[in-house]
Amino acid sequence: MQTKKIIVVGAGPAGVMAAIRAAELGQEVTLIDKNPILGKKLLLSGKGRCNLTNACGLNSFLERFSGGGQFLRDAFKKFFNLDLVDFFQSRGLELKTERQLRIFPVTDSSASIAGILEKELAKQNVKLMYKSKVNDVRVKDKEAKGVSLDDGEFIPADRIILATGGASYGFTGSTGEALSLARKLGHDIIPLRPGLVPLVTKEKYPRILEGLTLKNIRISFCSAKNSVTSEIGELLFTGFGISGPLVLALSGKIVDWLGEKREVVAEIDLKPGLTREQLDSRFLREFKMNAKKGIKNVMKSLLPLRLIDLFLELAGIDPHKKANQITSGERLALAGLLKGWRLNISGSLPLEEGMVTKGGVSLHDINPRTMESRLIKGLYFCGEMIDIDADTGGFNLQAAFSTGYLAGESTALS
Ligand SMILES: Cc1cc2nc3c(=O)[nH]c(=O)nc-3n(C[C@H](O)[C@H](O)[C@H](O)COP(=O)(O)OP(=O)(O)OC[C@H]3O[C@@H](n4cnc5c(N)ncnc54)[C@H](O)[C@@H]3O)c2cc1C
Incomplete structure (x- = not known):
């Protein structure tokens, strides 16, 4: 096979894996990044522990991507979760599987993932050009010819892989x-929106609840057209609204609904294990057993402390009442709040705050079997810059590694 000059732009997980794979297959590879080190976002991932992939099977894996992830089938066929696990373990880094099949390094440190990637780049003789920003891709007769850096230097290439990530x-x-470079070359760019992002509520009271985590709850989001309900899990109050794993997982959908100017209401079920009737019976029992006690005191066994005053106010109950003074209407209002506490969603934090970027280079403009552009020969895309995004759980990093691997291999074999 003839040696080709390959340029990879972006030293995140996608670009690094692309560079390693192309070099492994005998190509002369240059990896360019504007940062002084590789994988700055990778280092932040998983709160610094790097949830690098997930051990679930292919179909469950694909379901975790917006739009079903079918585009990724070929990339995953080539290099999937067990291949990624083997990649790191065979290079001396042990991994472990945690709840919901999330895979982490046993070191609990994303730096150990970056360390292995660095060593492999060196082993494969990939030329590193850090602190170098690419500001143009030169194309002649619809074929990629090289890249220009912002200091004016032109670097010729036979193949170019763009792996420059999202926009958060x-x-x-x-x-x-x-x-913008991809757009200038004729590619359709699906509008960028934040994914895995905290939501903002119209109500101001989340501010007084900031830092409160509700465990074992379920949340549903409803608009005039659709509704979606979470699994049972955790919700976190922030200074401006709601966050936590359940909210982040569904936030991409909600951002799109809000983008269509729809009203969105969140309904929190604080007692998903009980029906409304069962909850009412529980209230009756508690109120009878503690008839002479103040209602605020009695509610301590039913609600987190920080919610009691707020819920009594929302249910229109005088907080100085004794349990035996609570009317059946008031009791039902309380049960209604615990089963379906409504918050109006006014927006999300901006794109910059999204853990992942939705949108990017349109999948229609990329060949899923090679990751090559359908418009420009010799130009490839991989990682978060293409229009794929997934839930939390290691899915986004696997997509970056897999599409990077496929792009790298395709440049070598094309
Ligand atoms: C806080 C946080 C935590 C996360 N945790 C997880 C997790 O635990 N598990 C998971 O699966 N996903 C996680 N993600 C998502 C995951 O990190 C990304 O999906 C992944 O990093 C995307 O990889 P990438 O290589 O496509 O892009 P990036 O990692 O964004 O890398 C792109 C690179 O391109 C370079 N670049 C950009 N433009 C240019 C240019 N013009 N010239 C030169 N270089 C350029 C950038 O400097 C950057 O180094 C997390 C994200 C965030 C923000």
């Missing part, structure tokens, strides 16, 4: 400007 957490280098 800009301080990590993922600022989205390379998407």
Whole structure:
């Protein structure tokens, strides 16, 4: 096979894996990044522990992507979760599987993932050009010819892989400007929106609940057209609204509904294990047993402390009442709140705060079997800059590694 000059732009997980794979197959590879180190976002991932993939099977894996993830079938066929696990374990880094099949390094440190990638780049003789920003891709007769850096230097290439990430957490280098390059070359860019992002409520009281985590709850979001309900899990109050795993997982959908100017209401079920009737019976029992006690005191066994005053106010109950003074209407109002506490969603935090970017280079413009552009020969895309995004759980990093691997291999074999 003839050696080709390959340029990979972006030293995140997608670009690094692309560079490693192309070099492994004998190509002369240069990896360019504007940062002084590789994987700045990777280092932040999993709260610094790097949830690098998930051990679930292919179909469950694909379901965790917006739009069903069918585009990724070929990339996953080539390099999937067990291949990624083997990649790190065979290079001396042990991994472990935690709840919901999330896979982490046993070191609990994303730096150990970055360390293995660094060593492998060196072993495969990939030329590293850090602190170098690519600001143009040169194309002649619909074929990629090289890249220009912002200091004016032109670097010729036979194949170019763009792996410049999304447009959030800009301080990590993922600022989205390379998407403009793709657009300039004729690619359709699906509008960028935040994914895995906290939501903002119209109500101001989440502010007084900031930091409160509700465990074992369920949340549903409803608009005029659709509704979606979470699994049972945790919700976190922030200074401006709601966050936590359940909210983040569904936030992408909600951002799109809000984008269509729909009213969205969140309904929190604090007692998903009980029906409304069972909850009412429980209230009756508690109120009877503690008839002479103040209602605030009695509610301590039923609600987190920080919610009691608020719920009594929302149910229109005088907090100085004794349990035996609570009317059946008041009791039902309380049970209604615990089973379906409604908050109006007014928006989300901005794209910059999304853990993942929704949108990017349109899947119609990329060949899923090679990751090559359908418009420009010799130009490839991989990672978060393409229009794929998934839930939390290691799915986004696996997609970056897998599409990177496929792009790298395709440049070598094309
Ligand atoms: C806080 C946080 C936690 C996360 N945790 C997880 C997790 O635990 N598990 C998971 O699966 N996913 C997680 N993600 C998502 C995951 O980190 C990303 O999906 C992944 O990093 C995308 O990889 P990438 O290689 O496509 O892009 P990036 O990692 O964004 O890398 C892109 C690189 O391109 C470089 N670049 C951009 N433009 C240029 C240019 N013009 N010239 C030169 N270089 C350029 C940037 O400097 C950057 O280094 C998390 C994200 C965040 C923000």
